Amino acid sequence: MKIRLPSDLSARAESPPWDAALELLRAELDDLKQAKLAASPPFNYFQPKSLREDIFEMPNEDILTVKELAEYLKIAEKTAYRFASEGKVPGFKVGSAWRFRKSEIDRWIAEQEQKQEGEQK
CATH class of the missing domain: 1.10.1660 (Multidrug-efflux Transporter Regulator; Chain: A; Domain 2)
Known part of the structure; x- marks a missing residue:
């Protein structure tokens, strides 16, 4: 979604449509955050270490x-x-x-x- 900013910002800053554009930006940001959270795999910190797939697992020489x-x-x-x-x-x-x-x-x-x-x- 591309957002177009008005060419005359000073005239538009005082008008109510600017507030609507700001709300649209906030909503889009919230949607992006939710999409990122949904795409990342869940990680259970309370799961025993032996069952987790740790990225930083050390070799046998602990x-x-x-x-x-x-x-x-x-x-x-x-x-x-x-x-x-x-x-x-x-x-x-x-x-x-x-x-x-x-x-x-x-x-x-x-x-x-x-x-x-x-x-x-």
């Missing part, structure tokens, strides 16, 4: 935060932070924040299990 590490190991966040600070778990810092490669944590868990088996014998 990087964990302290909170995620604590959840993964089922320990308190303070304990996970202390382990990282003391060098008990493999990790690295990004600025002042600790990060952990899931593959290295899995390897560390296997080493801990082997140590415990060796101590029990």
